[in-house]
Amino acid sequence: MVTRRELLTGVAAFSGSAVASFAFAGRKAIAREPVIAQPVAHDTKKLFLDLAERPAALPCFDGKTLPLWTFQEGTLFPVVRMKLGERLDTRFKNDLPRPGEYASIHWHGLRIPNDQDGVPFMTQKPVDPGGVGTYSFVPPDTGSFFFHTHCNSTEHMGRGLVGALIIEGDEIEPPDAEYVLLMKDWRISPDGTFLPFSTDAGAAKAGTPGTVRSVNGERPAVFKVPSSANVRIRFYNVDPTRISEIGFEDAEAAIIAIDGNGLDPLPLLSWRMGPAMRLDILLRTAPAGGSVRLMDFFAKEPVVLAEFHSEGPPKRNGKFEPTPLKVMPFPKVDVNGAxxxxxxxxxxxxxxxxxxxxxxxxxxxxxxxxxxxxxxxxxxxxxxxxxxxxxxxxxxxxxxxxxxxxxxxxxxxxxxxxxxxxxxxxxxxxxxxxxxxxxxxxxxxxxxxxxxxxxxxxxxxxxxxxxxxxxxxxxxxxxxxxx
Missing domain, CATH: 2.60.40.420 (Cupredoxins -  blue copper proteins)
Incomplete structure (x- = not known):
């Protein structure tokens, strides 16, 4: 069982590990033998990204417009969905406004060939402003991944150059709905301009903190959800600095994947997350007319990150018994010979x-x-x-x-x-x-x-x-x- 702050108990499992059991509101949820995910498609998905400055007034900016850098027109954080087995062919253009602001794209969490990893000078030549680059690979694993540039990252991520990449094919039982949440702070001055994205004082300590919190550009994010339903939440910490401890107030929820990797469901009271970490959660929503709040308990005072307002007839009447996800056949570590x-x-x-x-x-x-x-x-x-x-x-x-x-x-x-x-x-x-x-x-x-x-x-x-x-x-x- 995962509890708030330091009280962590229980055992989770990945492919091939021992069967374990966990308590959900006094009941036992017995872990099943892992089900291996199989490719479900063999098509090619085309993706075009245009890295450019696009001024925007996000809801969390309180009416102020700031010069964001984003991957696509009209989208703060693009969400790219694929099926396991598909190839991703990406073409990107570097239209960033500053001379010499070269870029490459790193596909965070993916086990892809080294020449597709997107690290400038190490795995590829970066793309100068006005230039075009390409990537082509087949993601080998299901899960919640993301992409971002891997140079001058404090400013690039600070201005918004982040996108989600979801590889589908891991669900044994489909949820009643799914929501993608990307948590990111913004460093904004009182007069509505960007503050320096990095400082020596921050870099030498815990990092340079943002001044405005957000999820999907909102503060807090609000979702209308089906009532008494099992909904999947893909939660991303894409902030350059913030460490959070997320959990729900008065709701049953389970962790079903960490960094995109399925595991036997763990009851969620809270889970501490650093930048770049992801959590897939199965939440039982409130009855019609009720709501559930997603919190960050790591702050001095708990912060509301998102609200889930239930409406419509109930989707489920039974007990909350989360189904595990399919897993990938990762090679196991030989502990004795390691x-x-x-x-x-x-x-x-x-x-x-x-x-x-x-x-x-x-x-x-x-x-x-x-x-x-x-x-x-x-x-x-x-x-x-x-x-x-x-x-x-x-x-x-x-x-x-x-x-x-x-x-x-x-x-x-x-x-x-x-x-x-x-x-x-x-x-x-x-x-x-x-x-x-x-x-x-x-x-x-x-x-x-x-x-x-x-x-x-x-x-x-x-x-x-x-x-x-x-x-x-x-x-x-x-x-x-x-x-």
Whole structure:
């Protein structure tokens, strides 16, 4: 059972793990043997993205118009839906207004070929303003993924360059409705202009916070939902900085996927999420005329993120017994034969000093990163390297072999650690009970140590970094080489 704040109990399972049972309002929901998702289509989906400045007055801006950067005309966060087995052919044009503002697109959470990963200079040449780029791949997994640019990301994401990518084909029992929620803050001054997207004071601490909260550009987001229904909510934290702890007030809900990966349903009271993390939730809505509120309990005072107002005849009369999703046949980590690799996430001497001083003003330098470095992985700070000479990898893995990453946070701040092209089997923590689950982003709490298993995937150079973008751009990034 997942409870608010630190009280986490219960066990979750991914493909091939032991059967477990969980309590739902005093009842037992017995985990079933996993059902493997199969490709359901073999067509090609065409996607065109035009990265451009598009001024907009979102509901959360209180009447102010700001110069957003978005992927498509008329859409804040595009939601791209595909079926498992389909190919995605993407053509994108870089129409960003600033000279030299090159771009590439990273497909977060997808295990795709390395040359499609969208990291400028490392996996591809970035696209200059006025230029056109392409991607073509078949997503191998179902789930809730997203895409964003991977250069000058504090500003790009800060202005809105984010989109959701949903790969369908994981449902055993279809829900009565589905809703996609993208949580993101905006850094807006009182006079209605963008504040600096990154500051030294923020980068050297917990990150540069936004000033206006939103879900889907609203504050709060409001949805009309069928009454007494099981609805699926795909919740994305696409903020560059914010850590949240989401849960519902007075409602039955279950976690059915983490970072797009299905697991035996876990009762949801709250779940802590860092930037780039996703949660698929099955919610039993209120009877007709009632409502349910989605909250962030991590704030000093709980914040209402979304409201779900029920209307119409009831969809269900029985007990809430969530059905698990189909899962993918991921290669399992051979724990007994796995090599253990330590990764120590630390502050540099500059970062520690600056955290005390609280200066401001990061400049973006070579390889989309800050000229000054505040963070390091295994004492290696990424901005110290030129993109023409990447320096040594943080680790070299062999495709198909098992490893256990010993993730050690030696800092007083949280770090959501993301690896490209792979997923982790999150196994244990030094500080709390962690339900075993599969994820591509692992939230390390202050001074926490987490064991995460991984099987070497497709050959290539794969980025490995903190997804608090201030931290990424100020040193807490490197790469893993798979041979």
């Amino acid at each position: 090599q253990q690799i330590p990764f120590i996430f630390s502050a540099t001497a500059t970062g520690e000093a600056l955290a005390e001083l609280g200066n401001s003003g990061i400049e973006i330098g070579s390889l989309c990163l800050a000229k000054r470095t505040f963070w390091a992985i295994n004492k290696q700070a990424w901005p110290g390297m030129d993109h023409k000479d990447l320096g040594p990898p943080l680790a070299v893995l062999k495709s198909g072999q098992s490893y256990i990453f010993d993730l050690q946070n030696t800092t007083p701040h949280s770090h959501p650690i993301h690896i490209h092209g792979h997923t982790f089997e999150v196994m244990s923590s030094s500080m709390r009970h962690v339900p075993p689950h599969r994820a591509d982003t692992v939230l390390l709490r202050p001074n926490e140590r987490v064991q995460a298993g991984i099987v070497g995937g497709q050959p290539g150079t794969w980025m490995f970094h903190c997804h608090i973008i201030d931290h990424q751009e100020a040193g807490m990034m490197g790469y893993i080489e798979v041979t």
